[in-house]
Amino acid sequence: MNAYATMGRGTAAIVCDLRSDTLTTPCDGMRAAMAAAKVGDDVYGEDPTVARLEGAVAERLGKETGVFFPTGTQSNLAALLSHCGRGDEVLVGERQHIRTSEAAGASVLGGIAIWPLAQGADGVIPAEAVRGAVKPEDTHYPVTRLLCLENTLGGVAVPLAAMGEAAEAGRGAGLAVHLDGARVFNAAAGLGCDVEQVAAPVDTVSVCLSKGLGAPVGSVLVGDAAILEKARRWRKMLGGGMRQAGVVAAAGLYALEHTVDRLAEDHARAERLAAALREAGATARHATNMVFLTVPEGRYGALHDHMTGCGVSIGGEAEEVRLVLHRDVSDAALEVAIAGFSEFFRKSLKLTFRTQ
Ligand SMILES: Cc1ncc(COP(=O)(O)O)c(C=O)c1O
Missing domain, CATH: 3.40.640.10 (Type I PLP-dependent aspartate aminotransferase-like (Major domain))
Structure with a gap:
């Protein structure tokens, strides 16, 4: 049993993996340095x-x-x-x-x-x-x-x-x-x-x-x-x-x-993601390269499935889901994630209003 490996497996079309910064893969320059x-x-x-x-x-x-x-x-x-x-x-x-x-x-x-x-x-x-x-x-x-x-x-x-x-x-x-x-x-x-x-x-x-x-x-x-x-x-x-x-x-x-000098880019993307989540009506905070998103009660499964469908992997179930920005999340991938989250939270808010 591995608490970290429950999500994101077997999803071939993932374009943005926000589960952890341990998921980065060596770039061509790094591979060349290793070979030499x-x-x-x-x-x-x-x-x-x-x-x-x-x-x-x-x-x-x-x-x-x-x-x-x-x-x-x-x-x-x-x-x-x-x-x-x-x-x-x-x-x-x-x-x-x-x-x-x-x-x-x-x-x-x-x-x-x-x-x-x-x-x-x-x-x-x-x-x-x-x-x-x-x-x-x-x-x-x-x-x-x-x-x-x-x-x-x-x-x-x-x-x-x-x-x-x-x-x-x-x-x-x-x-x-x-x-x-x-x-x-x-x-x-x-x-x-x-x-x-x-x-x-x-x-x-x-x-x-x-x-x-x-x-x-x-x-x-x-x-x-x-x-x-x-x-x-x-x-x-x-x-x-x-x-x-x-x-x-x-x-x-x-x-x-x-790669040390580019960490600030991950921090800026985390800030952008947290701001976009709040704009969509969610509760989110960011710290360095991480965003912590409060999941509406009982909605983790729906959020996870929706984001997977959008090609985005998110952290495991918790009151606050951790979303981690890293070198393998480009601006384009971040926009895919933002669009997916925005759609989910806008729909969730509509649902809440309808049931009130
Ligand atoms: C704060 C912190 N310390 C130590 C470790 C352990 O590193 P490793 O996975 O290389 O054993 C981790 C791993 O995520 C970590 O987040």
């Missing part, structure tokens, strides 16, 4: 393209070094395992991917306790909540070691000041700080700052190349050399040591060079 990549055995430390990618991501984020992972889940997990030991505790925002969607790997494999922190719709974890969750020195409690933040969170770019205050509260209590930066470049674009500023208050950042940046696979964990040495060992133990991985690292390098 110089490779070696990366477990032997001999793949020059992987080394270039690790260095490039670390440099962009202002950190000492990096390690290339197959996925963001493994990169986050290796970070937690590197910062914490068995019986330690990590404080994680309640809506963060590490808590909700990574199968509790840190607890299962590392014996690490996960303590959820409440966070508002703006993704902010108040400094007071961090301080209040750190356990006192007492044999009844685990040892609180790490604070995990996420930016963007549910598409929302968490302001630098709020991130800094939470991180400072953690540091003040002797904690290390990790950032799940799966979409950290979207956060920087949304905040209008350099990505290095988003990474500045934390020790380690996991950056995904396979979301808005459009690479088929891969994440890079960055931080200082001592913690990354541990993470490299964890990667091997978790089965993530890859051999001629330069082929996929080349896609990551291409993504860094060619």
Whole structure:
């Protein structure tokens, strides 16, 4: 059972897939870069393209070094395992991917306790909540070691000041700080700052190349050399040591060079989609590259079927359906989606008025 794969399967004529930015496929330029990549055995430390990618991501984020992972889940997990030991505790925002969607790997494999922190719709974890969750020195409690933040969170770019205050509260209590930066470049674009500023208050950042940046696979964990040495060992133990991985690292390098600057286009399209939905009478909000559409009660199935008929795939059933803009959604595809949604909501409104 895979909650993410229920929609959009077997629909040959989909022209606009809004389910996720993980759905991007490598463009011709990226494929050419992959084909031309110089490779070696990366477990032997001999793949020059992987080394270039690790260095490039670390440099962009202002950190000492990096390690290339197959996925963001493994990169986050290796970070937690590197910062914490068995019986330690990590404080994680309640809506963060590490808590909700990574199968509790840190607890299962590392014996690490996960303590959820409440966070508002703006993704902010108040400094007071961090301080209040750190356990006192007492044999009844685990040892609180790490604070995990996420930016963007549910598409929302968490302001630098709020991130800094939470991180400072953690540091003040002797904690290390990790950032799940799966979409950290979207956060920087949304905040209008350099990505290095988003990474500045934390020790380690996991950056995904396979979301808005459009690479088929891969994440890079960055931080200082001592913690990354541990993470490299964890990667091997978790089965993530890859051999001629330069082929996929080349896609990551291409993504860094060619797709970071275009993320603002996805954000603008998300804004346009949300505005068009509101114009059609729907309730919708947007945050960076995501739109959250409130589905009228009991109408998800009808909306899904209508949009599929229009050639548009939408996210799975929820009170607010997530619509994600990404490199493979062009202006033309967006117009198809807008026309489909507008027709649905105009008809729905007419129905509502008739039944009143
Ligand atoms: C915020 C966040 N962190 C981590 C991940 C995990 O990435 P992966 O799917 O590469 O394991 C995701 C995946 O969607 C994510 O959205």
